[in-house]
Amino acid sequence: MLTGGIEAGGTKFVCAVGKGSGEIIDKVTFPTTTPDETLRRVRDYFSEFSIRAIGIGSFGPVDLDKKSTSYGTILHTPKQQWRQFDLLTAMKEYVQVPLFLDTDVNAAALGEYKYGVAQKDQSCLYITVGTGIGAGFVKDGVTYQGKSHPEMGHIMIQKHTDDYFAGICPSHGACLEGLASGPAIEKRYGKKAELLASHKEVWELEAFYLAQAIINYTLVLSPERVIIGGGVMKQHELYQRIRNYFSQLMNNYVELGNLEDFITAPTLSDEQGIKGAIALTYME
Amino acid sequence: MLTGGIEAGGTKFVCAVGKGSGEIIDKVTFPTTTPDETLRRVRDYFSEFSIRAIGIGSFGPVDLDKKSTSYGTILHTPKQQWRQFDLLTAMKEYVQVPLFLDTDVNAAALGEYKYGVAQKDQSCLYITVGTGIGAGFVKDGVTYQGKSHPEMGHIMIQKHTDDYFAGICPSHGACLEGLASGPAIEKRYGKKAELLASHKEVWELEAFYLAQAIINYTLVLSPERVIIGGGVMKQHELYQRIRNYFSQLMNNYVELGNLEDFITAPTLSDEQGIKGAIALTYME
Numbered sequence: 001m002l003t004g005g006i007e008a009g010g011t012k013f014v015c016a017v018g019k020g021s022g023e024i025i026d027k028v029t030f031p032t033t034t035p036d037e038t039l040r041r042v043r044d045y046f047s048e049f050s051i052r053a054i055g056i057g058s059f060g061p062v063d064l065d066k067k068s069t070s071y072g073t074i075l076h077t078p079k080q081q082w083r084q085f086d087l088l089t090a091m092k093e094y095v096q097v098p099l100f101l102d103t104d105v106n107a108a109a110l111g112e113y114k115y116g117v118a119q120k121d122q123s124c125l126y127i128t129v130g131t132g133i134g135a136g137f138v139k140d141g142v143t144y145q146g147k148s149h150p151e152m153g154h155i156m157i158q159k160h161t162d163d164y165f166a167g168i169c170p171s172h173g174a175c176l177e178g179l180a181s182g183p184a185i186e187k188r189y190g191k192k193a194e195l196l197a198s199h200k201e202v203w204e205l206e207a208f209y210l211a212q213a214i215i216n217y218t219l220v221l222s223p224e225r226v227i228i229g230g231g232v233m234k235q236h237e238l239y240q241r242i243r244n245y246f247s248q249l250m251n252n253y254v255e256l257g258n259l260e261d262f263i264t265a266p267t268l269s270d271e272q273g274i275k276g277a278i279a280l281t282y283m284e
Numbered sequence: 285m286l287t288g289g290i291e292a293g294g295t296k297f298v299c300a301v302g303k304g305s306g307e308i309i310d311k312v313t314f315p316t317t318t319p320d321e322t323l324r325r326v327r328d329y330f331s332e333f334s335i336r337a338i339g340i341g342s343f344g345p346v347d348l349d350k351k352s353t354s355y356g357t358i359l360h361t362p363k364q365q366w367r368q369f370d371l372l373t374a375m376k377e378y379v380q381v382p383l384f385l386d387t388d389v390n391a392a393a394l395g396e397y398k399y400g401v402a403q404k405d406q407s408c409l410y411i412t413v414g415t416g417i418g419a420g421f422v423k424d425g426v427t428y429q430g431k432s433h434p435e436m437g438h439i440m441i442q443k444h445t446d447d448y449f450a451g452i453c454p455s456h457g458a459c460l461e462g463l464a465s466g467p468a469i470e471k472r473y474g475k476k477a478e479l480l481a482s483h484k485e486v487w488e489l490e491a492f493y494l495a496q497a498i499i500n501y502t503l504v505l506s507p508e509r510v511i512i513g514g515g516v517m518k519q520h521e522l523y524q525r526i527r528n529y530f531s532q533l534m535n536n537y538v539e540l541g542n543l544e545d546f547i548t549a550p551t552l553s554d555e556q557g558i559k560g561a562i563a564l565t566y567m568e
């Protein structure tokens with residue numbers, strides 16, 4: 001039987017129908033507008049298929065504490081209309097199949113774990129570097145969750161001594177996201193990140209920060225593989241620069257084998273999130 | 285039936301015999317000398333009891349990757365005679381009961397989780413700040429382990445702009461352990477940490493670093509509770525200073541309830557490690 005998946009983003013929703021093998025049968029993308037209008041499009045889309053369940057990889061932060069009264073609610077998003085929106089309860093009114101909710105980054109991690117570059121690994125961390133920075137983690141086939149879900153993008157790292165930029169995180173200023181997200185790059189240099197390709201110093205600094213983040217995640221979680229995606233990573237030279245800083249700063253403290261294997265790009269051509277959302281329904 | 289526990293430290297070994305309830309029947313402490321002499325004392329001690337298993341919370345780093353050929357081996361410790369010593373294989377020759385090996389900090393976390401301050405929590409992080417800095421994590425009754433065990437003490441954090449100390453970590457210089465361990469304090473101020481009690485600035489800076497570390501661990505693992513122990517935390521005023529910095533730097537980004545409950549001292553009077561070692565044999 002077919003399974004539904006939703007990659008619920010702040011800008012766009014991707015809905016798809018697929019199989020447990022990772023094969024996508026059909027897929028549609030539409031802009032995220034009001035919750036009501038968006039969920040109607042979700043319902044209309046899935047009504048044409050006979051599906052057993054829907055997995056949702058959601059933007060957030062979203063309350064994933066099952067003991068919480070606001071379980072399934074989108075919390076402090078900049079998107080006014082979605083703030084405090086009880087996504088899970090609303091979805092239950094629009095569709096009548098079992099729902100499996102997780103973060104967008106956990107879904108992406110699960111996608112690469114089941115169908116992508118981490119298929120042979122016991123665990124993998126998936127980091128996205130785009131409008132924000134976030135990370136999801138899968139171990140032994142299960143997405144990681146603590147009391148609520150991690151918020152790895154906001155960790156503190158060592159600022160570069162030559163970097164006088166104050167950071168743009170509204171909560172922390174110079175946390176990782178405040179220093180290294182796409183909008184942080186844009187604010188620091190006064191130009192969109194995609195227009196800075198030829199400026200080596202931009203990507204050196206970016207790699208310095210991302211390498212530190214990966215070091216911290218590695219020292220805390222000890223994952224078998226780290227996958228980095230998101231708009232900013234379209235600057236492919238970043239991968240090698242990150243590996244270089246990682247190697248220099250970590251100084252072989254932990255045995256990780258070949259860094260070309262340890263720190264890699266996703267391999268599912270931007271379908272890791274939606275494939276992972278479908279895979280959420282098969283978890284455990 | 286009784287169970288054995290070993291808190292295997294670089295300075296001393298604690299061996300004890302106890303029950304699943306957390307009750308300790310008998311306990312002995314002796315200095316860590318050569319591996320052979322030390323393990324003989326371990327064998328002699330346990331030979332007087334009829335025990336079903338022994339749990340070992342070991343100093344390290346120790347290889348805990350069950351797929352590794354050096355599983356159970358102490359890795360790059362400063363203690364020459366113990367470097368590359370295959371603790372688990374050697375122990376098997378000295379005692380004939382099943383052995384359960386984990387890190388000292390994971391054992392301490394498990395001790396507080398089962399018998400101490402975190403008894404009602406689903407997860408807890410235990411940090412020790414002493415000669416080194418390390419942390420262990422328990423979730424749903426199981427100690428956390430990745431590819432190998434975490435090395436959380438060596439994460440990168442933001443250096444204080446007034447701190448010109450280069451850090452003392454042989455691998456990373458100014459990582460957390462390099463900046464905030466007991467020996468780091470001693471090196472920075474030219475005096476043992478225990479003799480600096482009246483110097484407020486010492487504990488302000490220490491709290492600034494430890495708060496950042498707890499922020500990072502919290503954003504990655506999302507634990508229900510964070511327990512901090514170790515020699516340096518004998519400066520009890522540190523707890524409130526850490527909470528203050530944590531609150532200021534985290535800026536309510538994650539909902540954690542009362543910080544007095546979230547960031548606490550251990551409650552097992554230095555027996556968290558040995559009780560946790562015994563508890564390792566009951567895990568899962």
Ligand SMILES: Nc1ncnc2c1ncn2[C@@H]1O[C@H](COP(=O)(O)OP(=O)(O)O)[C@@H](O)[C@H]1O
Nearest residue numbers: 130131132182183192193194230231232234235
């Ligand atoms: N080719 C590129 N090089 C560098 N940065 C890029 C590139 N393309 C997009 N970005 C940056 O990535 C961010 C958008 O990230 P993306 O992952 O596409 O979206 P989102 O995070 O909103 O899902 C923007 O800040 C943009 O400037």
Ligand SMILES: Nc1ncnc2c1ncn2[C@@H]1O[C@H](COP(=O)(O)OP(=O)(O)O)[C@@H](O)[C@H]1O
Nearest residue numbers: 414415416466467476477478514515516518519
């Ligand atoms: N009362 C104290 N105040 C501050 N620091 C202390 C105190 N007692 C011990 N220390 C420091 O703690 C470190 C030893 O930590 P401890 O946890 O006792 O041992 P270990 O980490 O070797 O197991 C030393 O660096 C010592 O200076």
Ligand SMILES: [Zn+2]
Nearest residue numbers: 154169172175
């Ligand atoms: Zn932030």
Ligand SMILES: [Zn+2]
Nearest residue numbers: 438453456459
């Ligand atoms: Zn270090």
